[in-house]
Amino acid sequence: MPTPTRSDYTFKYNSKLGRHGWLRLTPAYSVKLVEELVSETARGSKILDPFSGTATTGVVAAELGFDAHLFDINPFLIWLGNLKCTVYTAAQIHELQQRVVPRVLEDYKQLVLEKNWQPDIFNIERWWCGHTLPLISALHAAILLHCGKPDGTGPENLLWVAFSRLIIETSSAAFNHVSMSFKGGVTRYEISQIESIFSAILDNVIVSAQAELVGSSKIFLCDSRNPVSQEDSLYDHVVTSPPYPNRMTYIRELRPYMYWTGFLEDAKEAGDLDWTAIGGTWGSATSKLKTWKNEVAGLPGQLTEIVSRIAASGDKNSDLMAQYVFKYFADMHLHFSGLKNILRSGAKLDYIVGNSSFYGNLVEAEMLMEKSLISLGFTDVGSRVVRKRNSNKNLYEYCVSARC
Ligand SMILES: C[S@@+](CC[C@H](N)C(=O)[O-])C[C@H]1O[C@@H](n2cnc3c(N)ncnc32)[C@H](O)[C@@H]1O
Structure with missing residues (x-):
């Protein structure tokens, strides 16, 4: 079956x-x-x-x-x-709803008349049309005025969650692929529509934020x-x-949220952050990957074979993809090796991970992780298929398990 x-x-x-x-x-x-x-x-x-x-x-x-x-x-x-x-307690939520939210919405309607900050997102009008953008900027300014920047876990941060959701719902981002893409066009929203979408999202967030x-x-x-x-x-x-060895980059996926909430300011910062991510290849992380040299000892022999096959596949990016796969598994090996120091003896490990394919060369992530774990002295190492991914007939998600 x-x-x-x-x-x-x-x-x-x-x-x-x-x-x-x-x-x-x-x-x-x-x-x-x-x-x-x-x-x-x-x-x-x-x-x-x-x-x-x-x-x-x-x-x-x-x-x-x-x-x-x-x-x-x-x-x-x-x-x-x-x-x-x-x-969040009922009292915190009451204060938010009675005092903070009405002020934010009132000032939003005033601030729409002014020129407000908008983030330095490349080609921003591909995300929001020139009519909607100033409305989102005004709401951003009103939240900033009454809640401060997103920081910590105070209840006013819930408005930033609702704002983050709003920017995606009103954008042209489409989610029908593994990674984020764009719909055909941008939608025009009016002042009152932005207010009602934001309020509806916030109501939902607030209800769930009180759940025990x-x-x-x-x-x-x-x-x-x-x-x-x-x-x-x-x-x-x-x-x-963990990240999968499939070139998905979280900075790319998260950039609209991160720019609007001030966690990212420019492309350089995005590339630098992605270089610290396992499997990161966004912006400057790609050029750093080209000259990366492995210093991790004890990697599975099968990794060298897979990497050589990818490098020999004759595409203009084969060498880069070979480096990418090599570094991904070297980083995962480093991770497993460091993990031993913070686990109790007998601890269980369950990693949900997908395999991937580069130019027809299957990268058996579950097998390579098992080999790493065994060589590092973990026991009861094994994996099982969790689900088949619909994108390609050879792609599956696995649960790789082990004991420390
Ligand atoms: C597949 S996602 C995890 C998704 C998560 N299970 C969930 O349900 O949302 C992988 C995460 O690993 C993080 N990550 C990548 N490299 C990392 C590193 N070196 N140290 C810690 N986290 C890292 C990424 O930022 C990303 O959030």
């Missing part, structure tokens, strides 16, 4: 699930899958997700009564993740190629979905 594509094991399943549906990040993994993995964990265990993304693991762990630590290198995702893992979380999760800035224990913790269960 063919392996099913299981859309309940993708981010599509998450969109209506309270906090999980706040912002759409294509590479977010499925809540259902994480619930299944976390449910296997013994009570009182400390969970780690070294690749937090939108903090799906953190929210699920806290919902199921666990404590979790999550790492990421992207400051926007760290901010968002910590907000998603915070419960039994456990607690925190997201930390930490490069998982050199993972560092937080608050002297030793972790019992690693539940995560």
